[in-house]
Amino acid sequence: MRFNLPAGFAGLIWLAIVVIPLYWILITSLKTQANYFLTNPFVPPTDPTLDNYRMVIEADFVRYFFNSAIVTAGAVIPAVLISFMAAYAIVRASNRSRFLRSVNAVFLMGLAIPLQAVIIPVYLIIIRLKMYDTLLAIILPSIAFAIPLSVLVLSNFIRDVPRELFESMRMDGASEWGTLWHLAFPLIRPALVTVTIYNGLSIWNGFLLPLILTQSPTQRTLPLALWTFQGQYSINVPAVLASVVLTTLPILALYVVGRRQLLGGLTAGFSK
Amino acid sequence: MTSLAPPAPRGRTTTSAQGGRSGSVAWLAAPAFLMFLAFAVVPLIGVLVLSFTQWDGIGDIHAAGFDSWRSVLSDPGLVHALWVTFLIMALSWAFQTPLSLLIGVYLAAQSRYREILAVIYFVPLLLSSAALAITYKALLDPNFGLGAGLGIPLLQQDWLGRDNLALGVLVFVVSWQFIPFHSLIYQSAVRQIPKTMFEASEIDGAGRLRQFFSITLPQLKYTVITSSTLMVVGSLTFFDLIFVLTGGGPGDATRALALDMYKRGFQASLMGPASAIAVILVLVGLGLALLLRRIGGRDATESQMEGV
Numbered sequence: 001m002r003f004n005l006p007a008g009f010a011g012l013i014w015l016a017i018v019v020i021p022l023y024w025i026l027i028t029s030l031k032t033q034a035n036y037f038l039t040n041p042f043v044p045p046t047d048p049t050l051d052n053y054r055m056v057i058e059a060d061f062v063r064y065f066f067n068s069a070i071v072t073a074g075a076v077i078p079a080v081l082i083s084f085m086a087a088y089a090i091v092r093a094s095n096r097s098r099f100l101r102s103v104n105a106v107f108l109m110g111l112a113i114p115l116q117a118v119i120i121p122v123y124l125i126i127i128r129l130k131m132y133d134t135l136l137a138i139i140l141p142s143i144a145f146a147i148p149l150s151v152l153v154l155s156n157f158i159r160d161v162p163r164e165l166f167e168s169m170r171m172d173g174a175s176e177w178g179t180l181w182h183l184a185f186p187l188i189r190p191a192l193v194t195v196t197i198y199n200g201l202s203i204w205n206g207f208l209l210p211l212i213l214t215q216s217p218t219q220r221t222l223p224l225a226l227w228t229f230q231g232q233y234s235i236n237v238p239a240v241l242a243s244v245v246l247t248t249l250p251i252l253a254l255y256v257v258g259r260r261q262l263l264g265g266l267t268a269g270f271s272k
Numbered sequence: 273m274t275s276l277a278p279p280a281p282r283g284r285t286t287t288s289a290q291g292g293r294s295g296s297v298a299w300l301a302a303p304a305f306l307m308f309l310a311f312a313v314v315p316l317i318g319v320l321v322l323s324f325t326q327w328d329g330i331g332d333i334h335a336a337g338f339d340s341w342r343s344v345l346s347d348p349g350l351v352h353a354l355w356v357t358f359l360i361m362a363l364s365w366a367f368q369t370p371l372s373l374l375i376g377v378y379l380a381a382q383s384r385y386r387e388i389l390a391v392i393y394f395v396p397l398l399l400s401s402a403a404l405a406i407t408y409k410a411l412l413d414p415n416f417g418l419g420a421g422l423g424i425p426l427l428q429q430d431w432l433g434r435d436n437l438a439l440g441v442l443v444f445v446v447s448w449q450f451i452p453f454h455s456l457i458y459q460s461a462v463r464q465i466p467k468t469m470f471e472a473s474e475i476d477g478a479g480r481l482r483q484f485f486s487i488t489l490p491q492l493k494y495t496v497i498t499s500s501t502l503m504v505v506g507s508l509t510f511f512d513l514i515f516v517l518t519g520g521g522p523g524d525a526t527r528a529l530a531l532d533m534y535k536r537g538f539q540a541s542l543m544g545p546a547s548a549i550a551v552i553l554v555l556v557g558l559g560l561a562l563l564l565r566r567i568g569g570r571d572a573t574e575s576q577m578e579g580v
Contacts (some may be wrong), residue, residue: 011389015392017448018448041418041422067307086303090301100298106305112505116533117533117553118539119550120322120543143311180300201398222400230406230410237410239521244399246404248398259391266357267456267457
């Protein structure tokens with residue numbers, strides 16, 4: 001690898017563009033409000049304080065955190081499992097089942113349906129189901145909208161499982177249900193992790209569904225809480241930024257632990 | 273990838289597994305299918321139906337014929353929203369594509385320090401749009417933001433208070449958020465280009481620039497199409513970011529289609545016209561996706577390994 005000076009220089013400029021806002025968020029969240037106005041914004045505080053974080057936590061962010069966790073787990077786990085079942089069926093039998101072929105076609109078409117465009121009927125359905133202002137109201141549409149891409153990615157992986165393995169399972173008298181969980185599930189576990197991460201990230205960060213389908217503070221998820229918090233404390237920039245750091249922390253932790261899985265998950269449906 | 277087993281021979285799938293017991297597997301697809309039907313397909317039909325009704329979001333729904341369509345289509349607000357959407361789409365595409373491409377190529381090289389850079393480059397992917405919008409709102413505030421703190425008048429502008437500036441800020445924040453994602457796509461695509469092509473060109477005396485334009489860029493043709501499709505179609509659905517960052521303002525300067533729909537429906541309680549906007553949103557998205565596909569001319573049988 002020859003050293004490439006202009007590229008290295010440009011790389012550093014982009015690094016600055018990415019890092020400066022992140023750095024600013026972090027150091028500012030550790031300043032007091034009074035200190036924030038007096039000091040240079042790029043100089044870290046001489047006596048860092050966690051008061052802003054305490055303030056955010058006291059603003060009920062623990063509850064919002066759990067709401068987000070419930071919504072994310074409650075949507076991602078069922079979404080991935082039923083997508084996996086559907087992907088398995090589509091790969092195994094779509095050549096002899098017209099039903100499965102049309103299911104697959106509907107999912108492929110579904111990739112192109114934007115959530116924003118159908119939010120009004122979804123709102124209507126949720127009202128009619130008497131689920132407005134509950135966490136379940138966020139969970140159900142989240143599951144539905146996670147399905148198409150999950151099925152696409154998972155079926156690509158199941159397709160790579162050698163036919164002979166399915167054959168020998170069948171010879172041994174295993175049912176399709178058994179084959180699904182004892183053969184396909186362990187073999188495509190990496191893909192399942194990938195899909196889980198991708199869906200988890202987008203649901204954790206989701207804003208539109210909570211905004212439309214919930215109302216009371218007790219049902220708030222983190223992105224919505226961020227928005228209302230900054231509406232209340234817009235002048236207290238350090239506190240607002242502390243709320244940003246706190247809500248991003250869990251994902252950042254995940255990034256540190258499983259960076260490759262996470263980045264792989266983000267592009268699984270798109271690279272090539 | 274599951275590298276646990278050798279890949280199955282592709283092609284005809286004529287094993288005896290397809291023999292009897294037809295349909296014994298099909299029910300496995302039912303839960304996913306029903307969920308998707310209930311919360312995506314039915315709403316898609318529903319939005320079309322609702323565009324021919326009158327509804328305030330709480331009370332009863334009444335049939336209203338073409339009223340909503342007439343009011344939406346004759347409203348200059350629609351043209352404006354389409355124009356704003358188009359501007360955001362075109363500008364963010366033009367800004368993101370070359371940068372993502374260059375960064376993706378840059379990060380594709382196997383070198384220790386570039387890998388460290390990559391770790392940091394991808395951090396913006398983790399933040400929610402709401403968090404990002406809040407951050408930039410604080411950062412750009414003329415009184416409390418970075419400009420005021422540094423005392424640099426140039427940075428102290430009313431970034432979100434002037435039409436063109438607000439739009440520019442929006443494009444910048446969108447790019448800041450999504451360039452990492454598209455770089456990631458380009459990075460993995462570049463790594464799939466056969467090394468032999470670069471080696472051969474090196475023997476032929478091609479320089480770095482020549483390699484980029486004669487090998488890398490042509491080989492990335494389909495990746496450019498994929499990434500552009502995601503950018504263009506994705507930009508139609510920008511909602512969170514605009515909603516939190518500018519709320520469509522100043523005035524209506526950043527009131528893009530998705531936000532226009534929200535404001536008509538959930539703020540002005542006009543669900544009929546809002547549904548009509550939603551239908552337009554779907555149609556524009558589909559149209560763009562098909563158009564890009566045609567431009568790309570992607571043919572599944574065409575090999576990317578051409579000329580190897």
